[in-house]
Amino acid sequence: MASKYDRIADDLRRKIRNGELSPGARLSAETTLMEQYKVSLPTMRSALAVLRAEGLIESRHGHGTYVRELRQPVWRTNERYQWEKNRVRADQNERRKTGATEHDTGLTVDDLEFAASYDDSETADESLAKAFGVPIGTRLLRRTYQTRSRRENSPLSIAESYLLYDMVKTNPDLLDEENEPWPGGTQHQLSTIGIELDRIVDEITARPPRGQEAETLDVPTGVSLIMLRKISIDTQDRVVEVSDIIMPGDRYELRYTTPLERWS
């Protein structure tokens, strides 16, 4: 331990933490830093690589190296699920006004760009088969959603939602991506085929982005991904939807409220 680049990284990390280098500030050029710290360029660069991996700095080619700014977090709460359920029974005008993402972020429909695409040729792999409790190979409807803020380039999140094809085909409207965005969202879509949700189970984990993901989500190295699998279970205890949602960890915070039964 205590290699040269480690000590340099420690020094810069300290300067960032105590505000000597504030968010948005530009660091000196690599060649300048290399002279300041009296090391070679590759060594200086590996010191910066450490901080980049920690998400503390960001380098822009031909531009400079900057202290990362904290992005305002978007909240995703589990209260949205009950809110969505209540909205299913509201009239269509009310449903059209806002979606669940707006509920979370406080942004209006106009701020958000929404893209959906459907694919009805998907079949269940091992993981999905287990989640749904069906055999591997069962036909699914896969729906891909991208939400992005109009003010920024990077998507807020990417979601893949899976429905059992045989279950939803009874309402052909549900198979057509042209009907997106569907006022009232998935819970309302399911209600058109007589499904009422009993509970939603969220499974959460986190890992670094891999290869292509970093590009499609446009996250720099140094940002973790929050992986959320959302499993919707109806009043007959059937798994009716499985959704895999990917969120950049520097943009999102999840909030779950767990009520407890009273003693008295």
Add this chain to the structure above:
Amino acid sequence: MASKYDRIADDLRRKIRNGELSPGARLSAETTLMEQYKVSLPTMRSALAVLRAEGLIESRHGHGTYVRELRQPVWRTNERYQWEKNRVRADQNERRKTGATEHDTGLTVDDLEFAASYDDSETADESLAKAFGVPIGTRLLRRTYQTRSRRENSPLSIAESYLLYDMVKTNPDLLDEENEPWPGGTQHQLSTIGIELDRIVDEITARPPRGQEAETLDVPTGVSLIMLRKISIDTQDRVVEVSDIIMPGDRYELRYTTPLERWS
């Protein structure tokens, strides 16, 4: 894009995904790979650095480079909170038997090593003051917990729990770390000063480990940290405990069940 090291990383990533290189397998030595791919050593090393950052491989000095094995995830569910609350009213023998971590992991008390330390000289910083709804500088009791499996070196998690000093001092037993592990956990501790919890709010985010954290948690680069702030609110709507819990993302999965009200 499509630099040499990127193409090499892509190739190796593909080999890992399709099983040509299975978990635990040892890659050829860097010098061998460098000849195979006809690049210089530093270039070969930066290809490996990419995969290391993605958590796909792990290098052991003087030993070799290996495909990371998937570790069996430990589940942490929000059902534990109600389970803990129920246990407060169980008798002491029952309470002594198991703790919440055992509830989650399925491991028994004997498998787990538990370390607690108290510090009653802590005061609330901005973030904690806001969470508790008290002025900055308010005296707190800080309790640090480390849980580790006896079979492994790395801690399962690190938790820092904060209580309002003036609130808990009425029971001096709560100020003494020698009483840990306390049968029945924090909810039982709070019950000794007349506190009943109404709900628990979990705030979750994820980010890469920074400098020292990587060492104390003994996680390689390429593992994300799940940061969980748990806020306990009592029946009088007071925030009575705030806990910051750090979990390695490759070991943990969180599961939250949200029940929905019925329509009928």
Add this chain to the structure above:
DNA sequence: GAGTGGTCTAGACCACTGT
């Protein structure tokens, strides 16, 4: 064109792990 970060090389030496 000037200044920046990104890629790549060839080679030296050190530090750790096993036998």
Add this chain to the structure above:
DNA sequence: CAGTGGTCTAGACCACTCC
């Protein structure tokens, strides 16, 4: 001891951004 990955150097050239 041999084999492995880790650190560091000196220097060349490329690619991007802004003026």
